[in-house]
Amino acid sequence: MAYVVPRPNLTWKEKIYLPSIVAGLFITIKHLRRMLSGQTKVVMQYPEEKWDSHMPDHYRGAPTLVKDDHGRERCVACQLCEFICPPRAITITPEEIPAESKFAKVEKRPKEFEIDMIRCIYCGLCEEVCPEQAIFLRKDYAITGTTRAEMKHDKAKLYELGGVMDGLVNKWNPKK
Amino acid sequence: MDFISSIPWELIAWSLGKTIFLIFIVVLPMVSYTVYAERRVSALIQDRVGPNRTGMPITLLGAKKDWQPFSLGGLGQPIADAVKFLLKEDFVPGHVNTIYFWMAPCLAMMPALITLAAIPFGSELAGDKMVVANINVGLLFMFAISSIGVFGIVLAGWSSNSKYPFLGSIRSTSQMISYELSMGLSAVPILLICGSTSLGHIIDYQGDHGWLLVPFMKEGLPGVREILLWIPVLIAFITFSISMFAETNRLPFDLPESEQELVAGYHTEYSSMKFALFFLGEYTAMIAGSALVVVLFLGGWHFPGLPDGAGNGGLPFLHIVPAWIWGVADILVFFGKVALLLFIFIWVRWTLPRFRYDQLMKLGWLYLFEIALVNIFLTAGILAFTK
Numbered sequence A: 001m002a003y004v005v006p007r008p009n010l011t012w013k014e015k016i017y018l019p020s021i022v023a024g025l026f027i028t029i030k031h032l033r034r035m036l037s038g039q040t041k042v043v044m045q046y047p048e049e050k051w052d053s054h055m056p057d058h059y060r061g062a063p064t065l066v067k068d069d070h071g072r073e074r075c076v077a078c079q080l081c082e083f084i085c086p087p088r089a090i091t092i093t094p095e096e097i098p099a100e101s102k103f104a105k106v107e108k109r110p111k112e113f114e115i116d117m118i119r120c121i122y123c124g125l126c127e128e129v130c131p132e133q134a135i136f137l138r139k140d141y142a143i144t145g146t147t148r149a150e151m152k153h154d155k156a157k158l159y160e161l162g163g164v165m166d167g168l169v170n171k172w173n174p175k176k
Numbered sequence B: 001m002d003f004i005s006s007i008p009w010e011l012i013a014w015s016l017g018k019t020i021f022l023i024f025i026v027v028l029p030m031v032s033y034t035v036y037a038e039r040r041v042s043a044l045i046q047d048r049v050g051p052n053r054t055g056m057p058i059t060l061l062g063a064k065k066d067w068q069p070f071s072l073g074g075l076g077q078p079i080a081d082a083v084k085f086l087l088k089e090d091f092v093p094g095h096v097n098t099i100y101f102w103m104a105p106c107l108a109m110m111p112a113l114i115t116l117a118a119i120p121f122g123s124e125l126a127g128d129k130m131v132v133a134n135i136n137v138g139l140l141f142m143f144a145i146s147s148i149g150v151f152g153i154v155l156a157g158w159s160s161n162s163k164y165p166f167l168g169s170i171r172s173t174s175q176m177i178s179y180e181l182s183m184g185l186s187a188v189p190i191l192l193i194c195g196s197t198s199l200g201h202i203i204d205y206q207g208d209h210g211w212l213l214v215p216f217m218k219e220g221l222p223g224v225r226e227i228l229l230w231i232p233v234l235i236a237f238i239t240f241s242i243s244m245f246a247e248t249n250r251l252p253f254d255l256p257e258s259e260q261e262l263v264a265g266y267h268t269e270y271s272s273m274k275f276a277l278f279f280l281g282e283y284t285a286m287i288a289g290s291a292l293v294v295v296l297f298l299g300g301w302h303f304p305g306l307p308d309g310a311g312n313g314g315l316p317f318l319h320i321v322p323a324w325i326w327g328v329a330d331i332l333v334f335f336g337k338v339a340l341l342l343f344i345f346i347w348v349r350w351t352l353p354r355f356r357y358d359q360l361m362k363l364g365w366l367y368l369f370e371i372a373l374v375n376i377f378l379t380a381g382i383l384a385f386t387k
Helices: A012-016 A018-037 A079-084 A127-128 A155-162 B002-006 B009-045 B077-087 B098-117 B137-161 B161-192 B199-209 B222-246 B272-297 B318-320 B323-349 B357-385
Strands: A064-065 A090-098 A110-115 A136-138
Touching: A012 A018, A012 B323, A018 B323, A064 B161, A079 A090, A079 A110, A079 A127, A110 A155, A127 A136, A136 B222, A155 B009, A155 B323, B009 B077, B009 B098, B009 B272, B009 B323, B077 B272, B098 B137, B137 B161, B137 B272, B137 B357, B161 B222, B161 B357, B199 B272, B222 B272, B222 B357
Parallel strands: none
Antiparallel strands: A064 A136, A090 A110
16 A cells, blocks of 8 residues: 655745754754853763762662671572673582581582673673572772783672672571 | 076975975864864753863873873863874775775865965965965865865775765765855855955955945945845855855765764775874865855954054054054954854754755755856846946
C-alpha cells in the first residue's frame, strides 16, 4: 500500500526560513548569556570542586568485598559474580574451610579473589547477583595505577577497600 | 659572477622575511585562537565550559606537571594543540594515491592564505599602506583564488580511495561550485555602487558615503540615494553571507565533513600535520571570508569619527594625537569587526541543523542565484533613477 508522507503547507515566513534562523539565534544567545552570567550552574570544575562528600546513595564505584561484624569474610566462593560479570573481570579460586575452623559450617571460601579493575565496567551486576551480600560497590571512582599489575585488585586489597559492613542478613547463624 | 650579483638578494630576503612573519606570526596565531574561540563559544552555547585550564606543556621536557603560574583561562590550549599536531604520527594508508594525497592539504590551505594577502586590514601606518598586495582588481582576485580551494577537497577525497571521503568530497565539490555563482553575483551591486573593484577604493567610498550596510556611519545624514540603495545592499549582504557559509563548508552547509554521517568526510584518512593543514585551512578561509564581508559591507577599517592613518578626516579635536595612533586604531577596528563576524559564524554553526543535499543544491541554483541576479538589476535601476 502506498503511504503518502504528509507535507504540511508552510507559511511564507517558514518558507523563507530566515525568521526561524533568527529565532534560533536568540535561543542560543540566551544560553550563552546565561552561562557567562553564571545563572546556569551545570559544570563542576573537577579538581577544585569534588562531590565526594555528597554523592548519591546509589552511586556505583569500585567493587569491594566486606566482612561482617563477627569478622567472617562473607564471600563463599560460589562464583556467581564471576559468571555474571560481563567483561569477565573477576577470577575466583575456591577452597575448603578446614573442619577445625569456627565457621566450618560454611564449607567454602575463596583462596584467591581477583578483580581486574581495567576490565571492570562498574555495572553492579556482581553486587545484585551475590546471594551472600558479600560484594558491594563503594563510592570510590578514581581508580588509577601506573602498571597493569597494580590494577588487578586481589583479595587482600578488596577486603581492605570494603571494610566491615553492619546490618546484613546473617544466613549462617550457628543457632539455627 | 655578474649573474649572481644581479640577483636582488636583498629584495628576496626581505620578501621572504615578510611572508614568513605574516604567515607564522600573524595569520597562524589568529587561526589558532579562532579555533580556541570556537571551542569556548560553542561550549558556552551548549551549557558547558570549554577548555579553561591549560598550562605550558613542559611535561614534554620531563617536568611533573604542566606549568601554570596564574590561571590563563585556557589560552594556552592552541599552543598545546600545535605541539600535539607536530608530534603525532603521520600515517599514510597503503591504499592511497600518494601524489594527490600529499598535494591535497597544501591545496586546501594555500588559497585561503593567498586571499588574505589582498585585503586591506588598516589604513596607513607611517606612510605604508596596510595591505600586503594592493591589487587593482582585488575583488576579482579574491573570487578567482578562492575557487582554487575546491581542488584541495576534490583531491583529498579522490586520493583517499575510500567510501566516506569520496562521498564527502563529491558533495563538497558540487556545493562549492554552486555557491560561487551566487557569491560573485551578490558582490556585483557593490561594484556598481562603488565603481571600482579595488578593495581599498571600496573602503574609501564607504568612508565618504557611510558603510553600505549601515548608511548612518558617516558625518551628516545619509541622502535619499543611500537609503534607497540600502534595500539591494541588504539583499546582497544576506545572499553573500549565505554563499560565504557554503564556500567555507560551515554549517548549515556542513555536508562535506558532516560528522554524524560521514565519519569525518573528506579528511577521514588524514592524520597529524596534513589534518592540521585542512583544519587550519578551513578556519583561514573563514577569516578571509569574514574579512571580505567586512570590507564590502561594513566599511573595512573605517569607524565614524576616527581619522585615518595619515591624519585626515575624523572629528577635528582628535587631530592633536599623532597620526600613527589612528593607524593602529584602524587596524584594531578592522580586526574587531572580523572578530564579530567570526563570532556570528560560530553562533550560527551551533544553532542550525544541516541542510539535506537536495535542499542545498535547490537553494543554490534556484533561489540564491535568481535573487542575486535580480538584485543587480534592482541596484542598477535605483542608481539610474536617483542620479
